[in-house]
Amino acid sequence: MRGPVPTLRDVAERAGVSPTTVSRVINASGFVSREARAAIRQAIDELGYVPSASARGLASRHTAMVGLCLPVVDADTDLADRSDRRPPPRVPGLPGAETVPVVVDTDPEAIISWGGMYFGEVVRGAEFAAWEAGLAITVAMTRAPDLEARVLNMAGRVDGMVVVSGTLPDDLLEHVARRVPVVILTGLGPESAHDRVTVRNAEGVERLVEHLLTDHGITSLEYVAAPEGTPDDEERFRGFCRALTRAGIEAPAAPRLRGDWERGRGREIARGLVDGLGRGGTLPGALVCCNDNTALGLLDVFAAHGVRVPEDVVVTGFDGVEAARTSAPPLTTVEQPMAELGRAAVEVLTARIAAPARRAATTSLPVTVVLRGSCGAHPPVGVDGRAGEDPA
Amino acid sequence: MRGPVPTLRDVAERAGVSPTTVSRVINASGFVSREARAAIRQAIDELGYVPSASARGLASRHTAMVGLCLPVVDADTDLADRSDRRPPPRVPGLPGAETVPVVVDTDPEAIISWGGMYFGEVVRGAEFAAWEAGLAITVAMTRAPDLEARVLNMAGRVDGMVVVSGTLPDDLLEHVARRVPVVILTGLGPESAHDRVTVRNAEGVERLVEHLLTDHGITSLEYVAAPEGTPDDEERFRGFCRALTRAGIEAPAAPRLRGDWERGRGREIARGLVDGLGRGGTLPGALVCCNDNTALGLLDVFAAHGVRVPEDVVVTGFDGVEAARTSAPPLTTVEQPMAELGRAAVEVLTARIAAPARRAATTSLPVTVVLRGSCGAHPPVGVDGRAGEDPA
DNA sequence: TTGTACGCGTTATCAG
DNA sequence: CTGATAACGCGTACAA
Numbered sequence: 081m082r083g084p085v086p087t088l089r090d091v092a093e094r095a096g097v098s099p100t101t102v103s104r105v106i107n108a109s110g111f112v113s114r115e116a117r118a119a120i121r122q123a124i125d126e127l128g129y130v131p132s133a134s135a136r137g138l139a140s141r142h143t144a145m146v147g148l149c150l151p152v153v154d155a156d157t158d159l160a161d162r163s164d165r166r167p168p169p170r171v172p173g174l175p176g177a178e179t180v181p182v183v184v185d186t187d188p189e190a191i192i193s194w195g196g197m198y199f200g201e202v203v204r205g206a207e208f209a210a211w212e213a214g215l216a217i218t219v220a221m222t223r224a225p226d227l228e229a230r231v232l233n234m235a236g237r238v239d240g241m242v243v244v245s246g247t248l249p250d251d252l253l254e255h256v257a258r259r260v261p262v263v264i265l266t267g268l269g270p271e272s273a274h275d276r277v278t279v280r281n282a283e284g285v286e287r288l289v290e291h292l293l294t295d296h297g298i299t300s301l302e303y304v305a306a307p308e309g310t311p312d313d314e315e316r317f318r319g320f321c322r323a324l325t326r327a328g329i330e331a332p333a334a335p336r337l338r339g340d341w342e343r344g345r346g347r348e349i350a351r352g353l354v355d356g357l358g359r360g361g362t363l364p365g366a367l368v369c370c371n372d373n374t375a376l377g378l379l380d381v382f383a384a385h386g387v388r389v390p391e392d393v394v395v396t397g398f399d400g401v402e403a404a405r406t407s408a409p410p411l412t413t414v415e416q417p418m419a420e421l422g423r424a425a426v427e428v429l430t431a432r433i434a435a436p437a438r439r440a441a442t443t444s445l446p447v448t449v450v451l452r453g454s455c456g457a458h459p460p461v462g463v464d465g466r467a468g469e470d471p472a
Numbered sequence: 473m474r475g476p477v478p479t480l481r482d483v484a485e486r487a488g489v490s491p492t493t494v495s496r497v498i499n500a501s502g503f504v505s506r507e508a509r510a511a512i513r514q515a516i517d518e519l520g521y522v523p524s525a526s527a528r529g530l531a532s533r534h535t536a537m538v539g540l541c542l543p544v545v546d547a548d549t550d551l552a553d554r555s556d557r558r559p560p561p562r563v564p565g566l567p568g569a570e571t572v573p574v575v576v577d578t579d580p581e582a583i584i585s586w587g588g589m590y591f592g593e594v595v596r597g598a599e600f601a602a603w604e605a606g607l608a609i610t611v612a613m614t615r616a617p618d619l620e621a622r623v624l625n626m627a628g629r630v631d632g633m634v635v636v637s638g639t640l641p642d643d644l645l646e647h648v649a650r651r652v653p654v655v656i657l658t659g660l661g662p663e664s665a666h667d668r669v670t671v672r673n674a675e676g677v678e679r680l681v682e683h684l685l686t687d688h689g690i691t692s693l694e695y696v697a698a699p700e701g702t703p704d705d706e707e708r709f710r711g712f713c714r715a716l717t718r719a720g721i722e723a724p725a726a727p728r729l730r731g732d733w734e735r736g737r738g739r740e741i742a743r744g745l746v747d748g749l750g751r752g753g754t755l756p757g758a759l760v761c762c763n764d765n766t767a768l769g770l771l772d773v774f775a776a777h778g779v780r781v782p783e784d785v786v787v788t789g790f791d792g793v794e795a796a797r798t799s800a801p802p803l804t805t806v807e808q809p810m811a812e813l814g815r816a817a818v819e820v821l822t823a824r825i826a827a828p829a830r831r832a833a834t835t836s837l838p839v840t841v842v843l844r845g846s847c848g849a850h851p852p853v854g855v856d857g858r859a860g861e862d863p864a
Numbered sequence: 865t866t867g868t869a870c871g872c873g874t875t876a877t878c879a880g
Numbered sequence: 881c882t883g884a885t886a887a888c889g890c891g892t893a894c895a896a
Binding site for chain 2: 082085125128130131132133134135136137138143144145156158159160163176178179180181182183184200201203204205207208211212216217218219220221223230232233234235236237255256258259280282283284286287290291319322323402405406414419423436446447448449450451452457
Binding site for chain 2: 872873874875876
């Protein structure tokens with residue numbers, strides 16, 4: 081089954097031309113006579129010839145492929161867990177319908193996979209941009225065992241890589257970057273000297289806080305930060321302060337509340353706040369969080385302890401993850417254009433591949449403030465609404 | 473910037489050994505002395521050496537990469553549309569916060585991208601399985617212009633391909649299959665002679681209908697099918713009939729209602745039903761749809777016309793797309809394990825690559841019936857519930 | 865418009 | 881444990 085695969089040489093012989101001519105029709109380069117072209121086309125079909133990318137890459141010194149390094153997401157553990165056990169039965173037809181489990185869906189907020197669909201969207205955008213540029217794309221999550229070997233392996237098979245910030249150790253990143261151009265995609269970590277694609281973090285938060293200030297009349301706000309030293313978070317905090325300052329409110333020098341991007345830590349922070357309440361403390365008018373996960377964690381605990389959102393305290397996030405739309409209450413947030421991020425990253429990368437010498441630049445994509453229940457959602461004057469399709 | 477890239481030869485020279493020895497440490501094959509290994513490691517680091525996948529592939533005659541062909545999804549048009557216009561401004565720092573749009577999110581059912589997150593999950597599972605097998609993965613959506621060239625290009629750079637059924641013309645598929653093993657992933661279309669991965673379509677619907685019959689006491693059911701000649705749909709209809717027959721109810725020879733997998737067509741069908749109602753017609757007790765999209769279309773129109781679900785009619789779907797959880801009412805459905813589908817497909821593929829001669833087989837993954845509001849959700853005795861995490 | 869000849873960077877084979 | 885040597889399949893100057 082599937083004997084020795086035909087090569088360009090075989091096609092050439094069968095069509096009665098030289099290998100060069102075959103190469104010409106495959107690559108649509110140079111001029112080839114009608115007859116030659118037809119004969120070659122036919123030979124290709126009859127032989128079932130497919131050009132070897134390896135040979136092409138070796139000869140041409142580029143692979144026409146870009147790589148995408150994504151962080152491992154929570155949902156990954158689902159798959160990994162199942163690897164330990166025996167795989168589920170997959171034999172067709174044996175068990176009947178009585179073996180099909182029936183469950184009642186009691187948790188409308190169950191985890192949505194792949195980072196709240198975050199990275200799925202990045203991949204989609206990246207694949208699109210690669211397609212437009214005529215490139216193939218390879219994707220990998222940067223899992224711990226063998227990280228280095230696997231990443232270098234990818235580096236060896238691409239013309240350039242998009243790396244989500246913070247997913248690779250610095251030395252590995254630099255090793256890779258010595259070989260191929262690298263574009264850093266927003267996230268955590270202070271890499272530099274590479275092209276970078278982010279969103280307007282500061283402007284997004286600034287606008288959101290402005291809304292809280294102006295349209296809701298809230299005057300006491302607190303920023304819930306990420307761990308120190310993460311650029312995106314710092315920018316968001318900067319936007320927070322800017323809005324306050326412009327409103328004549330004194331901005332803190334540093335965030336007084338700090339999480340770690342995760343929902344669990346958000347819950348802990350909320351517990352601390354609730355405890356403080358019991359000891360006679362008071363809640364700020366609004367808690368502006370560094371991301372949605374953290375904000376969702378706050379909502380979890382507030383709901384459990386009877387703290388009403390937005391009546392007792394307004395809560396906002398950043399990202400626009402799926403879960404933020406169905407939380408109770410739905411979360412007001414700053415939405416990032418994830419697919420556009422993936423797309424822009426690959427576009428920047430292809431530009432860099434074309435012009436390796438140009439100096440590195442940072443690209444910031446626009447964001448959107450999305451008002452939902454967690455802030456009370458008074459639309460500011462002149463705001464856009466999002467219309468649903470009319471089904472009738 | 474980035475001069476001639478170092479090769480294995482350079483590493484060998486610098487380490488004072490032969491290329492063969494370097495190859496040995498890179499591939500962890502054969503035995504190499506401590507000193508040699510150390511010298512080579514160091515040379516690799518100093519030179520920033522990265523092995524060329526092209527050269528490796530050419531010499532070893534395999535690429536250690538698998539390909540995944542996905543259908544184009546609706547959301548793709550978003551990206552494509554934007555390609556016509558000028559790209560959005562991406563210069564950093566220029567516009568301020570006042571340019572950030574603020575919108576009120578009025579449509580909690582807005583389309584979720586990438587096929588209701590369907591294919592994102594497939595990619596995630598496939599990437600995981602590839603990773604476990606030590607393989608890289610490349611992904612492509614099968615877009616129209618240049619389909620053939622691009623698909624053959626992929627075929628030329630992988631050791632095997634997973635193709636979502638119905639995404640490739642038959643002749644193209646066979647061309648590809650002459651070169652590398654192919655696994656067909658459930659969907660539309662009657663390909664054969666290749667390995668195939670699906671879900672227990674019939675059993676899933678059978679169990680669901682059983683629930684409707686037994687726990688809800690519904691006796692008049694109608695199946696809303698997909699276009700004729702799609703195997704998955706036919707299996708689902710078979711399960712539908714089987715459940716009826718077993719309950720002593722006469723099953724129709726063929727579906728009386730037919731959509732096209734899409735929400736829009738679901739709406740049209742519902743309009744037909746509603747019109748019939750006006751002319752003295754009557755609604756069945758339940759409408760069992762071939763997929764969630766179709767069912768969601770029905771819900772749209774029923775809601776708009778005051779037909780109460782589940783009081784006036786029960787509606788169910790198949791797939792378990794994200795939108796089915798947040799529809800009004802939430803949709804009872806048969807959930808497919810999308811990530812597991814991607815994973816299984818790649819596992820089957822690697823098995824096939826290892827044993828090319830074995831005869832083709834079909835693998836069916838288990839499904840889960842998920843009860844939600846659109847059927848009234850009476851849990852049958854002994855049913856599992858899905859617990860949410862306790863935030864307090 | 866077509867063909868010749870060489871080399872791309874690595875692995876596999878075989879001999880030390 | 882180590883090293884020669886010969887492919888691997890294609891692109892690309894260069895010549896015709």
